[in-house]
Amino acid sequence: MRLNKYLAQAGIASRRQADQLIAAGRIRVNGQLVTALGSVVGPDDAVEVAGEAVAAPEPATVYLLHKPKGVISAASDNRGRKTVVDLVRDKRRLYPVGRLDRDTTGALLITNRGDLTYRLTHPRFGIARHYLAEVRGQLPSEARQALQAGLRLKDGVRVQAKIRKLARQGKRTLYEVVLTEGKNREIKRIFRHYELPLLRLHRASFAGLEVDHLAPGKYRRLRPAEVQALYRQAEVKKPEQLV
Numbered sequence: 001m002r003l004n005k006y007l008a009q010a011g012i013a014s015r016r017q018a019d020q021l022i023a024a025g026r027i028r029v030n031g032q033l034v035t036a037l038g039s040v041v042g043p044d045d046a047v048e049v050a051g052e053a054v055a056a057p058e059p060a061t062v063y064l065l066h067k068p069k070g071v072i073s074a075a076s077d078n079r080g081r082k083t084v085v086d087l088v089r090d091k092r093r094l095y096p097v098g099r100l101d102r103d104t105t106g107a108l109l110i111t112n113r114g115d116l117t118y119r120l121t122h123p124r125f126g127i128a129r130h131y132l133a134e135v136r137g138q139l140p141s142e143a144r145q146a147l148q149a150g151l152r153l154k155d156g157v158r159v160q161a162k163i164r165k166l167a168r169q170g171k172r173t174l175y176e177v178v179l180t181e182g183k184n185r186e187i188k189r190i191f192r193h194y195e196l197p198l199l200r201l202h203r204a205s206f207a208g209l210e211v212d213h214l215a216p217g218k219y220r221r222l223r224p225a226e227v228q229a230l231y232r233q234a235e236v237k238k239p240e241q242l243v
Contacts, residue, residue, distance in 0.1 A: 163177050
């Protein structure tokens, strides 16, 4: 296995960051300094980063959690609040893949693999996130086209989303919103831009994995085939695939 991949799967850094560590002379393999990019290591090799031993990467484990309201999307919290990792009965070091705000519910992946987390959250890989957003009022007629083309918000951030109206009851409207970038509080900022109070936000699916068959707070471990499908989704696209 290439050394940068080994470090990424061990949760030390992304592959690019691992290459930077290697080039900077921070990595030793079996006691020997390694600075050549593309170096290969085996399962019995001892790898160190800045003098600290690196545990061999574990097989990829991924859980799909139906995040309930009021839980923090983090591995730990210095204020003692319950986190999404606390909900999963697994003693290994786990990470949430991205985040959902404390008051947002729905699909959240939790894994032990830093490389997978990076690929599923980086905008370049375009992983789809499907949300249900209930607001008071409704978007103006031009909003759908503007958001799909790319809209500059009042705070200067450019956002892009697919959006369609699902239902209207009284003064409330339910929208489906599809994102592929996952910027911080992106949906809340979109509706704030149009001065529409957001009443409820729920992520129905992430990377094609739907969560509504799970009760809030419940989770399931993904099958190996599902984990491999996530890796395939997060492959670097060739230039002709980006057109």
